Amino acid sequence: MKNFYFFIVLLFVAGFVPKAVAQNISNEGLEFWTVFPTHDPNGSSLATMNVNVTSKSNSEVTVTCGTYRETKPIPANTVVTFLVTRSASYIDYADGNKVLTNRGIHITVTPGKPKVVAYSHVFASARSAATLILPYDALGQKYFSMNYTQDIGLITARNFLVLVAAEDKTDVIIREPNGTTQTVKLLKAGDVYEYIPSSYTVDLTGVYVEADPNTSSCKRFAAFSGSTSVGIVCTNGRDPLLQQLYSVNSWGKIYGVVPFINRRCIIRVLAQEDNTAVSLNGTAMGILNKGQFIEREITSSTIVAADKLICVAEYSLSQNCSSSTGQLQIGDPEMVLLNPIEFNIKDITVFSSNNFRILEKYINVFMKTAKTSTFRVNGSIPTNGTWLPMPSDPSYSYIQIQVYEESLNLRADDGFNAIAYGFGQTESYAYSAGTNLASSQFLELVNNFSNSINSTTCIGQETDFKLTFPYLLSKITWKYDDGSPSYVDNNPVYTTSVVNGQTLYSYTSPVHKIFTRTGISTVSATAVLANNTSSCINGELDLSFTVEVNALAAPDFNLPTDICAGAEIKFTDLSAASGSAITQWKWDFDGTIKTEKDPTFIFPTAKTYKIKLSVANASGCWSDILTKDLIVKKYLPVLVFNALEPICINAPKKQFTANETLGLNAAEKVFSGDGVTANGLFDPAVAGAGIHKITYTFTSVDGCVNTVTRDIEVYALPKIIVEPEIYILSGGHKTMPATISNPSAKHKYKWTPATGLDKDDILNPVASPEKDTEYTLSVTVDGMCEVTAKVLVKVLGEINPPNSFSPNGDGINDVWNIKSIDSYPEALVQVFNRNGQKVFSSVGYTAPFDGTYHGERLPVGVYYYVITPKNGRKAITGPLTIIK
Template sequence: TTFTVNANQVAGPINIPYSNAHVNFGESGVVVNKGIHVLVDPGKPPVVVYAHIYAGFRSAASLILPENVLGKKHFVATFFQNSTSGSKSQFQIIAVEPNTTVRFRLRRNGVLNALSSTMVLTNPGDVLQIQDDQDLTGTLVESVAIGSETCKKIAVFSGSSSLAIGNGAQMGGSYDPLYQQLYPVNTWGKSFGVIPFANNPNGFHYRIIASEDNTDIDIGSGPIITLNAGEFYPASSANPAPVNTAFLITASKPVSCMQYMMSSDAANASNDLGDPDMVVLNPVEQNINDITIFSSTYLSVYIQTAAAGSFRINNVAPVSNFLPMPGAPGYSYLVENLSNLANPSFRLTADSGFNAIAYGLGNFESYAYSAGTNVRDLYQFVSTQNTYATVNFPAACKGAPFFFSIVFPYQPTSIRWQFNGLFPDVTLNSPVADSTWVIGTRTVYRYKLPAPYTANTVGTFPIKVLVQNPTGDGCTGEQEIDYDLQVFAPPTANFNFTTSGCVSDSVSFFDITNTDGRDIIKWSWIFSDGQIDSIKNPKHRYASAPSYNARLSVITDVGCVSDTMTKTIILNDEPIAKFGATAPFCTGRTITFSDTSSVSNGGTLVKWFWDFGDGSPVLTATTNANQTHVYNTPGTYVVKLKVETITGCQSEEFPRTITIH
């Protein structure tokens, strides 16, 4: 199937026939070729893919990870298997390369099996499904090297074909599947914001899985929890008590965190909305600041408080208010109802990174998925360095020099860079790291190519790095690392300004730079009077007339520097209003008022505002012709004149008192 995806819009749904997608009970434990491959045309920008499974009163959804961020080691997440007849806890392993050898070791209701199982997935798209009557959380799944074959990347999904989840006081009476793609261990994090689901007043469940032994976990209440690799908290239980407040999870070593909806009757006794679901939460380390999601009912967002005011949904501020996250100073969370928005897709943006999940509730069904994440191997990654970039993915600016580097949790014996024709390939034998540091408990090493590179074409370009790994981690031998280099065009700086034309008034400047969707991280305003500014929309007051060349240049988050846009600001000194009056100053007689106003620097007066002080309407004249007026009542009157130049600069009012007899 071929289809087109437009920027910030959702294509689909792409319906996959049941016979092509479903792995039935009889196919569990054997390899079947039912993987689905979504491929973007070469040179086109990345897309986001979601999968949604459904049947009568059954629904679940997942964010789908791109191949270049897949890993080799996973721990399975399910839940206690309260189920109807034939329903199972399950996980699926999908090969993306030929001759992929996988090994898994079951953990059943928290108890680790003594033995592991090994199987070979011969072809890309091969799927191995494993099912069990018990909770499989903590099961280890990994790709291993056998013979001449190295460790290969794999995709792993897990959940349940159907189960009920209770609230501690009652067992759930309705069922739904659990379905999520799992993040590889090397992308796990140490900090998670957990937010209650909307319309689930009785609460939710959560689980935390440790990736390493002696992992200390703080959930903000109670003692510190210590877990070993594959162990999880809370322990497997048929009907555990839920929680119903937002809270912060922090860990001493990388962990994974899941959040679970309950059966509809257990979650909310007042209606039938919702049913069991599971969503894998993203750590703060993997946040994102711009993502498009498909149709959802609710959205939960976790963000730094300082950036909450910048959060937008389709360029509009959310209706609900951000609330402070308990136990996390400087962070806030949001629960937003999207059901009143007509657009089936929602672009979420903010000035800095956020974590979010999207979910929907129907009658006895639900779905939940990560609203997007910047999945990044925390220990092994390609990066580019230019002077200004702040993003954490390989990015470059057209025509601007940058450097390539790569980080490993080991010291390779060789590194071979393959640029697919964009640049000449480079091989480094016995490379020497230019820097090292520690992430958690692991030392990582950075290797930087010595010469700068310059890309002269905008687009997305695949990079392959082939590395000889000498360590005894079960993946010894050549490893392949695939990344995309994204090359962006420089932004086109532009701005508008508003001015009264008076040198005494501030000029307001408004940035309207075209960045093709990239965030601006720096504005450089030069006002040509020795003053500068660095905010988006400044105001500036000049000390004197007549004209100045204001300049703007910007830098985007990918390090692209714009050319300078220059516009001329013309200002006038404030005009001076003045007039004379001709007698007789008698009631019923015509009095003549003659303008003697002035303006310097060659300015031109275009409006005269006459207020004769007797309650008659202000007269607006467009010439300085003499004006006449008749007073019918004796008394003292204050006549006022204000004038305006062609640039909109107005004078102070000039008053003159006259006495009418």
């Protein structure tokens, strides 16, 4: 038999590598490699390398690099920072293009401890970059570099591509788009090679690196890319770029791109194969060949798709032009590699950094619209953001959530993609919040108690094993480290799937294993290959897996007392977590299921109810069911308080009535609100105009209290403003000049009589009566609250003065009688002699002209008159003859 030790991997490209750890497919892991790449300082401020570690469960981690070594406990749901010694880890500009021994930063979990999530963060004054670190099992053999075109900046401003050996004797070939190649020999795990081009004009995006297929076909390595510093779009601000690269088989065909909040961004789409057709929101962007990329600026959420595998990077801009309108918005350049829809995740713990001087922190999340209601941050529905549909495909939605904590658990019932990022004054960072990755072999644990498939299992709950493998197996023998009997699967049944062109075989073995202790257990298996096509393996394979066994949480909750049937009752979860935080709740209220942490429920009748609670931790372990009896003896009063009709402010007081329909005896019955007494007598004048809430409270002798509230609107009396007297010319017309205070659709109008009006039901009709008429305007509010006002319309006749009169005392025409002059009480009547001397003047014509001046008779002859009627009429003039 040939012995090989295989491990469940997050990401696998080609072949298997001996290693002593087993893992499932996410960015959680037990072993990691990262680097401290070349960094352009801002003045004399040198960069610092932090490794930040968090976990769902209590764990322990050791970080080493050269002479640096430090071990720290990792409490569940907290962030622990390792400050890696600069002298041991930093890659100086002069160290570029050289193999550096033992310069890789190695992160390992103490054997037997749970998995962790790791991030590296390089920062200094006005210089910051960070990346999610992928575990060893996620490392591959083929990568493409992703960078950004350098601006004219510092002398040392360059793109870089850093390679880190995870295995001894790893040969890596660097292939540039122009056909140039070079081979880098990394003799020891932890050896580092930073490729830096000779000129700032060289953009390394599209450079392809792979393990030498002749010498290292079964080796894997880590790759990082970025820039020592760069300005993007506007070059008055710069920042380093740093991201760990995903192996090519963790690329996808569909990506949801959500811009950094309130900012525009740039995306690059990189092709893995020739003739790759790329589209943006369904519109063709172009055809790419291997290593080529398309760059676009976007301001709204976008879906990028292709017919072959692509990689998508999102970039923030320099601060002075980064807003969505091109204006200043805090932050500086940053690059984040996005995860495709194909490799989303359902549950992950995220680190959200505060360094360096970060002022705003956010999480962008992209997922199916139908499942957004299940998304939780630290067990709660997010409130610092709003789900919005993707403009080009509303079946997907996105949310931009402002966050404040450093450790965040993100969870949903369906997969999501997310990035974490932060901005400060000329500071920024961004990285994937977590992901699942392509793998050609991995172990999943089938929990028969919860009927779920997870990467971990639970103590005391029956578990089966699901092994996914790239080869056909004829036999699997499972062995345990606790001495329990082995399980032999002589004829393993499989299902097939195709991932990125590779056929995978999944074998579910009904081992019915029950783990009796928490922590890390080792499960071994001997697999017999039925058809081996790999150059690395053949015959029988010895597989070794680590399985994380989680304790069950202890469910508990408060049991309310003095319950009234019909009242809404709140329950408070008091469950105790064990190892990892509680993230799910299942309440059973006599058959009604609720999943909130602290739900409310209305018990309809008085009886004994069975309340059940089961809780699950972040690892998916459901507790036993806790049942408590809740006795409901009393009833909540059922009240009838009919809707209240509007009322006028000057209406008489009104008595309100309300009733309790169950026949309960009352300890107290009280009305409350504006203008109402405790016994329900309502005075609209005291309440005042407006809408008022009137509440009726009934307290039974058992102490059950219920209330019902109704609105009542008090109408203010309309205030009418009119001119009491107006004038129109005979045969003419005029709009009635009336106004009211605060007019509304509720106001109704009525003029009486209607004679001489074009309409009688509007506020301002047109009046044209034939004679003087007094009109009455009535205004009501919803048919009540009537007020009135009167308007006298005086009709002015035609002034027709005679051209002579004979003041001889015979009683006939002794005075100058002017027809209709009495309609013009303000008229000015003047008479002049032939010399222009005024011999008569009168305002109003109450005393007609009698042909005298200062008591003396005027001589016969021709005089001249001027009559000014006022009231809008022109002056009337003409000759007037006095005769005998």
